[in-house]
Structures are given as structure tokens and as C-alpha cells.
Amino acid sequence: MPKVIAQRNDWIKLGYKLFSEEGISGIVIEKMAKKLECNKSSFYWHFKSKKKFISELISFWITSETDQIIQQAEKAKSSEEKIEQFLKITFKNDPYLEFIFFLKRYAIKNKEVQAIIDEIDTRRLEFTTQLFEEIGYSKKDAAIKASIFYKYLIGYHEMIKNKKQSKDYLIEVKKELKHFITI
Amino acid sequence: MPKVIAQRNDWIKLGYKLFSEEGISGIVIEKMAKKLECNKSSFYWHFKSKKKFISELISFWITSETDQIIQQAEKAKSSEEKIEQFLKITFKNDPYLEFIFFLKRYAIKNKEVQAIIDEIDTRRLEFTTQLFEEIGYSKKDAAIKASIFYKYLIGYHEMIKNKKQSKDYLIEVKKELKHFITI
DNA sequence: TCTTTATTAGACGTTATCGTTTAATAAAGA
DNA sequence: TCTTTATTAAACGATAACGTCTAATAAAGA
Numbered sequence: 001m002p003k004v005i006a007q008r009n010d011w012i013k014l015g016y017k018l019f020s021e022e023g024i025s026g027i028v029i030e031k032m033a034k035k036l037e038c039n040k041s042s043f044y045w046h047f048k049s050k051k052k053f054i055s056e057l058i059s060f061w062i063t064s065e066t067d068q069i070i071q072q073a074e075k076a077k078s079s080e081e082k083i084e085q086f087l088k089i090t091f092k093n094d095p096y097l098e099f100i101f102f103l104k105r106y107a108i109k110n111k112e113v114q115a116i117i118d119e120i121d122t123r124r125l126e127f128t129t130q131l132f133e134e135i136g137y138s139k140k141d142a143a144i145k146a147s148i149f150y151k152y153l154i155g156y157h158e159m160i161k162n163k164k165q166s167k168d169y170l171i172e173v174k175k176e177l178k179h180f181i182t183i
Numbered sequence: 184m185p186k187v188i189a190q191r192n193d194w195i196k197l198g199y200k201l202f203s204e205e206g207i208s209g210i211v212i213e214k215m216a217k218k219l220e221c222n223k224s225s226f227y228w229h230f231k232s233k234k235k236f237i238s239e240l241i242s243f244w245i246t247s248e249t250d251q252i253i254q255q256a257e258k259a260k261s262s263e264e265k266i267e268q269f270l271k272i273t274f275k276n277d278p279y280l281e282f283i284f285f286l287k288r289y290a291i292k293n294k295e296v297q298a299i300i301d302e303i304d305t306r307r308l309e310f311t312t313q314l315f316e317e318i319g320y321s322k323k324d325a326a327i328k329a330s331i332f333y334k335y336l337i338g339y340h341e342m343i344k345n346k347k348q349s350k351d352y353l354i355e356v357k358k359e360l361k362h363f364i365t366i
Numbered sequence: 367t368c369t370t371t372a373t374t375a376g377a378c379g380t381t382a383t384c385g386t387t388t389a390a391t392a393a394a395g396a
Numbered sequence: 397t398c399t400t401t402a403t404t405a406a407a408c409g410a411t412a413a414c415g416t417c418t419a420a421t422a423a424a425g426a
Contacts, residue, residue, distance in 0.1 A: 022288070025208035030413060039375050044415070046373095101284070104344050105205070114345055121342065148359050154341045155334025159304065161287050162297055176331050180363035213383060222405050227385070229403095368426085375420070382413080390405070396398085 008046045010036055015057045020095040023102035027054065058103065058116065065096045066120055073127075079134035084170075086131070090153055091169060097157045125150055132181070145181055152176070191229045193219055198240045203278040206285035210237065241299065244282055262317035267353075269314070273336055274352060280340045308333055315364070328364055335359070 014035060018026035029050060033040040047053040073085045090097070100117070107113040125146055132142035132149075156173065166172065197218060201209035212233060216223040230236040255272055259265045273280070283300070290296040308329055315325035315332075339356065349355065 021291075023206065023208075025206070028413070029415090038373095040413095040415090041374055041376085041417095050414075101341070104341070108204075108345055117345075144359060144362060148335060148362055151335050151338025151342055152331060153338065155337035158284070158287070158337045158341075159334055162291060162300075176327060179327060179331055211383070212385090221403095223383095223385090224404050224406085233384075370423105370425080372423085373421085376418090378415105378417080380414080380416105382411100384411080385409095387408080388406090391403080393400105393402085395400080 007036060007038070007042065011043060011046060011053070012056060012060050015053065016060060016099065017095065019057060019102055020098040024054070024106050027057075058113065061096075061099055061103075062116065062120070065099070066124070073131075079131055082131055083135070086128075087153075087170060087173060091157075091165075094157075097154070148180055149177075152180075190219060190221070190225065194226060194229060194236070195240060195243050198236065199243060199282065200278065202240060202285055203281040207237070207289050210240075241286070241296065244279075244286075245299065245303070262314055265314055266318070269311070270336075270353060270356060274340075274348070274356075277340075280337070331363055332360075335363075 011032065014032055015027055018028075018032070027050065029040050029043050033043060036042070043053070047056070068089075072089055073082045075085070100120075103113065104117060107117055125143075128146035128150055129139075129142045132145045133139060137145055160169070194215065197215055198210055201211075201215070210233065212223050212226050216226060219225070226236070230239070251272075255268060257265070259268045283303075286296065287300060290300055308326075311329035311333055312322075312325045315328045316322060320328055343352070
């Protein structure tokens with residue numbers, strides 16, 4: 001039985017943070033051990049190998065982030081609220097977008113990861129399309145709007161990277177949104 | 184005098200490629216030497232240190248890419264052609280966007296690099312704004328359109344990442360563009 | 367108390383990478 | 397031909413990172 005409550009989760013959380021910040025090259029077991037103030041033996045007890053660890057990291061990201069974002073948006077009542085929620089969560093969850101950015105780069109040499117990414121991108125686009133259908137766009141137009149919107153958000157994130165984020169980002173985004181979406 | 188024509192440029196070119204693919208962690212001197220089929224002494228003869236090399240890499244990127252993109256677009260006659268040119272070059276220059284992507288991550292711990300990025304982003308946005316002014320938008324609207332357009336392009340690049348690029352990407356982009364720009 | 371189980375520490379061997387140093391080599395000029 | 401200059405090779409030491417192994421330890425159960 002454990003001396004201290006097992007840090008399995010601490011490893012994952014730290015891994016998630018590091019991967020979001022530096023990508024795959026940020027996952028360095030001995031450095032992580034230092035931060036967690038323990039020995040790397042702990043790592044190898046919890047995880048069979050670095051590879052397995054990374055797989056778990058990805059799983060963690062899939063369940064905890066993607067599902068969360070979509071589910072939270074579902075909670076809102078009106079479609080307008082859903083979109084607003086969607087925006088808020090997207091920008092609050094800064095690490096989320098960074099994680100998927102690096103994951104895409106990591107996936108270049110890993111077909112399975114690529115499949116995961118494709119699925120998630122598709123799911124999120126479908127979700128966004130549905131939002132736009134709900135606020136009155138035709139299926140066809142909704143799909144295009146969603147496609148633009150999704151790309152816009154990614155670009156927005158990329159442009160404000162490393163900048164102090166204004167508290168009024170939502171206002172700014174909405175102002176720009178009006179140029180391609182009528183909410 | 185050299186046995187073979189100096190490979191100073193080969194190092195830079197390879198460095199550019201690697202940085203675009205893997206970021207700063209892709210710059211590994213001994214690996215590069217292997218690819219160039221030479222000894223790393225060659226590297227240390229041409230460049231004082233890895234740091235200096237990376238600085239040069241960034242300079243190379245600034246001059247060869249950014250200027251090129253803008254200048255080439257300038258060559259076109261009409262503003263519509265300029266936009267088309269801009270699109271074509273943006274998508275042909277796949278490594279360019281990857282380079283800046285990784286550079287932004289690298290800049291987190293490097294204020295000077297961040298300054299460079301800011302300047303370039305600004306310059307490119309101004310350039311794009313001007314394009315939109317030329318096709319009839321007011322200064323204010325042109326700035327917003329440029330801002331959206333630029334973000335859209337980044338997002339587009341991100342979404343097609345790791346996918347076989349359709350030959351009809353231009354058609355697709357233009358179709359989506361119509362939803363926020365009247366050209 | 368003794369044993370079992372879960373967990374961590376410490377030491378080890380290996381490989382990768384950085385940067386240095388000394389020697390070798392090839393071409394050009396005196 | 398001899399020397400100088402540019403360039404590369406080979407070997408070295410240092411550090412970082414991976415993964416393994418054995419021993420230590422702490423808590424729970426018999």
C-alpha cells in the first residue's frame with residue numbers, strides 16, 4: 001500500500017502540461033521526476049515505458065478535454081448561448097489547443113495518432129455545424145460556416161499566442177464573427 | 184581554399200527544413216552532419232555555436248521567406264491577382280507556416296525572437312489590409328477583413344496538416360472566402 | 367512480530383549530444 | 397616545391413536521457 005497517495009495522476013497531469021508547452025520533446029522522465037520531487041523509478045513503476053505513458057497522455061486528453069468542451073456547450077439552453085459557451089471554453093482552455101497543435105506534429109510519424117486527430121476534428125466540426133444549423137443556417141451553409149469558424153478560432157489562438165490576453169477578447173471575436181456569421 | 188564548395192548554405196537549408204518539421208529540438212548537429220555526409224567539425228567551422236546558427240536560421244527565414252512572399256504578390260497587376268498570388272504562395276510555402284509555428288513556441292523563452300515575430304505579423308497584416316483597401320474596403324473594414332483572412336489561413340493550414348492536399352484547394356478556399364470577403 | 371505488497375531510492379550501463387582540440391588534407395599562391 | 401589558408405576527420409570529456417536492477421522502506425494483513 002502506498003506511503004503517499006499514488007502520483008500516477010500527477011505524472012499524467014505534468015506530462016499534459018509539458019506536452020502542451022513543448023511537444024513531445026518536453027516529455028523527459030528525469031526532469032519530470034525532479035519536478036515531482038521523486039525518483040524516476042516511480043515513473044517506471046506506474047508506466048511500462050515512455051511510449052505507454054504518451055499513449056495514456058493522449059487518452060487523457062481525449063476524454064478530459066474534448067468531451068468536456070462539447071458537453072459543457074450542450075448544457076446551455078439557446079444556440080446562441082451554446083456558441084458563446086463554446087467560445088469561452090475554447091479560449092479558457094488555452095493548453096487544449098496547444099496540445100492538439102503539438103499532437104498534429106507528433107502524428108506525422110504515427111498513423112494511429114493521426115486517426116485519432118482526424119476523428120476528433122471531424123467530431124468537433126460536426127458539432128459546430130449543428131450549432132449553426134440550430135441558429136438557422138441551411139445544412140450546406142452551416143457546414144461552411146462551421147468550417148470557417150473553426151479555422152478562424154485556430155488562427156485567433158495562434159495570433160494571440162505569447163501575448164497578454166485582453167479581457168475583451170470575446171468582444172473582439174464577436175466583432176470579427178459578424179463579418180462571416182449572423183448570430 | 185575549399186576542397187568542395189563551402190556548405191555553409193547547406194547547413195542553413197537543412198536547419199530550416201528540420202526546424203520546420205520538428206522545431207528547435209530538430210536541430211541536432213551530429214544528425215545534421217550525418218545527413219550532409221560530413222563531420223560536425225564542419226559545422227563548428229562555419230558557425231561559432233549552435234546558438235549563432237539558430238540566429239542565422241531565423242535571419243534566413245526572415246529575408247528569404249517573408250520578403251519573398253510580399254514581393255511576389257506585389258508583382259501581380261490587379262489587386263485580385265495579388266490576393267490570388269498571396270494564396271498560392273501561402274499554400275505552396277508549406278514549410279513557411281510550420282517554421283513560424285515552431286518559432287512562436289521557441290519565442291516563449293526568448294524575447295528578441297518574440298519581437299521579430301510581432302514585427303512580421305504586423306507587417307503581414309498591414310500588407311493584407313492594404314490589399315483589401317485596394318479592392319474597395321474602407322480602412323476600418325479592410326483591417327478587420329485582413330485580420331479574419333489571416334487567421335483563416337492559419338487555421339486552414341492547420342486543418343489540412345498531414346493530409347494529402349487537394350489540387351483544388353484554391354477553389355475550396357475561394358468558396359469559403361466568399362462568406363466573409365467580396366472580391 | 368513477520369510477511370507481503372506497493373512504492374521509491376540509488377547505482378549502473380548505454381547511447382546521444384554538445385563543444386573542444388589536435389591532426390590531417392586539399393587547393394592556391396609565392 | 398614550400399607555405400599558407402580553408403576545411404574536415406578523429407578522438408576526447410562532459411552531461412543528459414533512457415531504461416534496468418537491486419535494495420530499501422512503509423503500510424497492511426496474518
